[in-house]
Amino acid sequence: MPPPTLPAALHRVLSLIPRLASPRHLLQAHAYVLPRGGHRHPRLVSALLLASLRIPFRDHAVALIRRLHPSVSLRAVARLRGGGGLVPQLHSLLLRAGVAADAPASASLIQAYCSCGSVASARAVFDETVASGDVISWNVMIAGYVKSGDLPRAQELFDVMPVRNVVSWTTVIGAYAQMRRPEEAIEVFRRMQVEGIEPDGVALLSVLSACGDLGVVDLGEWVHRFVLKQRLFQEIPLMNAIIDMYVKCGSVQKAVEVFEGMEQKSVVTWTTMIAGFALHGLGLEAVGLFHRMEKENVPPNDVTFLAVLSACSHVGLTGLGRWYFKIMLSQYKIKPRIEHYGCMIDLLGRAGCLMEARGLVQDMPFKANAAIWGALLSAARTHSDTDLGEQALLHLIDLEPHNSGNYILLCNIYAEQERWDDVRELRMSMRDRGLRNVPGASSIEVDGMVHEFTSRDGSHPSLHKICEVLCAINTNVKAVGHIAMLPEALHHVIEG
Template identity: 55%
Template sequence: MIVRGLDQNNHLLSRFIDSCSSLGFSDYAYSIFTHKSKPDVYLYNTTIKALCQTDNPLNAVILYNKIQASALRPDNYSFPFVLKAVVKLSTIELGREIHCQTVGTGLDSDVHVVAALIQMYASCKCIYDARKVFDELSLRVWNVAVWNTMVAGYAKVGDLNNARALFELMTEKNVISWTTLIAGYAQMDQPNEAITLFRRMQVENVKPDEIAMLAALSACAQLGAVELGEWIHNYIEQYGLNTIVPLNNALIDMYAKSGKIGKALQVFENMKNKSVITWTTMIAGLALHGLGREALDMFSRMERARVKPNEITFIAILSACCHVGLVELGRRYFNIMKSRYGIEPKIEQYGCMIDLLGRAGYLQEAEKLLRRMPFEANAAIWGSLLAASNIYGDVELGECALQHLIKLEPHNSGNYAILSNIYAILGRWNESGKIRKVMRDMGVKKMPGCSYIEVSKRVHEFVAGDTSHPDFDRLYQILCKINGQMKFAEHLQNEFSGVLESDVAKQLSE
């Protein structure tokens, strides 16, 4: 380009800078821009977009401010790009200032700018401002991208009721509309709603994309809805999507969490390309099934394949050691995180190690590690120590753990029950009764148990004591009938056993 004199062509230079940025050479892209004597707004926009993707997006804002200083005017691309930098910086004051500038330039009603403003406000947790921007536009113009952005904004802050209400008002929905809401339900631990919406998407003949299937598989994994998961697997195979690594990772996770570890392994072994997430998901799945040694063997394979583990991999590895009770190996893996792989242990890895030591009876070492770690212990860590205290009858540590848990999660009934059980096992009935009284005085109620069952790709939830299921009466009658049959079978078995015992006794006496 230089030898042909094309390095001063703004359009070609812009394409070149964009290519550099997409390949990860954003600093080089910016250095090219700085050597241009008279850049136009198009070149400014491309470079701002490139700087947004760096570790220091503030440079994108600084360059944006130079547009007007160069006697140019920001256009409907300048604002969306610089607002992406604001999202990464999470600086709402700067976002509001840029919003004012969109009004000054008359671009505050441009659909691209509006979508960027909604995304910026929602990302900064200012959802009411986002809705205000949306309402001011929606009275004048319809644009599905803007509606999708507003639905995504609500989903981002966890307001799925408003997200769903807006979704239902849409006169035109595309695959992004459906996917946004399905993913929102899956991320907010409402897998039933996610699956219901995914099935409705099929009924309305909307072809799911990769993101929709990832969200649906996540929901299937949460519920153990293996029938629907297998349908998605068949769909992936049918449309040749089985080369997409994230989809295969989601299938491994779904099968493992649904109890089909063999199918998870089959998907894993059939993959030609495996990422660190693939290996980690498989190791975690094996550990979940109590196959600790197999999980550790898988980690050895991962090392031989020269795939560098990440911090999540070590959570899976330490969990596997915990399942098998391999304390010494767990200590080794915990230590090589930093020494071999340069990964600084975080609270999750400390929690796994404390749980491993506690389960194996090394309570003092577990407590020492807790005191030594550079973080405040969370409820999960104190909970694991409380559980270990219950196993080994360490009242002092149990009392200490409960004191911290009362502050961290005062309404968790399980914590009180464990310490009460420790007292009861040791015959200290007065203390056991006092714990139950504290529960009553604080209004702590035992959470009811619940279970799920999948029938014809639909997941039903049953909560103890709840009678709201539409088929409750019929189900109750069937359960009563089954219960009666079981009692009758038990009665027959007892009578038959009695007859056999008398026959055997008679034969022995003879």
């Protein structure tokens, strides 16, 4: 619950506190604000503490801490800009006040140290109070490690917790999902299920993200059923995550069913579905949904325009893409970001409008990044424009010198023009720079297990059968022009 609004009288005192220069004046301010509920306002508390520490007037600070709940003091200091230097002083005052060992105070102190980046100091406080077995302190310490990016220590502490609650599990699952380590996120979630802990909405959001990253649709469907069973379908962010999961797992029709079944939709809901259509090359469906969004008076945001521009790019709707790029600013007052320029350059490049794409790069109010030069290099590869390819590669070498894929694209341009000396020279340059062509990879989920296939990797036990099916598919593609049977066929082969 947020603190109440600061009354005008207390707001005036707040503005005066930094100018107080004597203990007597500070005591007067203290005596005025506390009976009037000033202890409920972290900004006011932090100002009093800061003044007490700077005058210095330590006895007054100790008295203030004793009057207030210690966690209020610590939260107040943690919110101060540059308040990290005050946390050790406040820690000392808590010791003098005799409340540092209290479970709420120690948890707040751990959080204050973590908020200020002093994770080692937070761990020292934790180790001193760990005997109390307070789950809040454990959770705060784990969250501190997560915030600092130290997942191994967070996992180590989590594994030895005497008692875990849903917050403990959710913190670790969310950390792995955010760090793009979906396998570990799902593994921890499975353990959570085994121990009979019912997940909350935050845990489900993280698991859905991990399912989407891995393409694990079976677990995603379980989460969807759980959401319906628990009647959580009114939580729009959770339903948006389900749509996103189905889209990333290739189940576009199920994503549409969830979308259409939602009574309330946010701009994120519309954008997620439009982006899903674009991801699967369904540009006309994406554009149609954008028009429907406009008719229902849902204002698009900058991410919506990224999705619809991407859709136009994938299906070659060049004129429509130009129109959307124009009305972003003229109609919706959304200033294009560099990502929008990147989408337009990709769209123009795919359409063969290379001069227009070059002109847009020169005219945009940003310095071109690797994504933009990469789009131009890809367009040069598609349309065999050697000059543009060489120009783009020179910029890419500066921006991402270790990306071998850029060299390979230009090599392909040279090879198509039978410029074998240039191919040899470019490959020698790659060798001199220590670059290797990283093979591509894809994955498919069967019965809850994810199988990964890497280019030129013959280690899968069903490789022979897979090759037979792929040969058959290739024959059918040439005959009927589609690959709808691919997922089902590979499922059949891997299942044996």
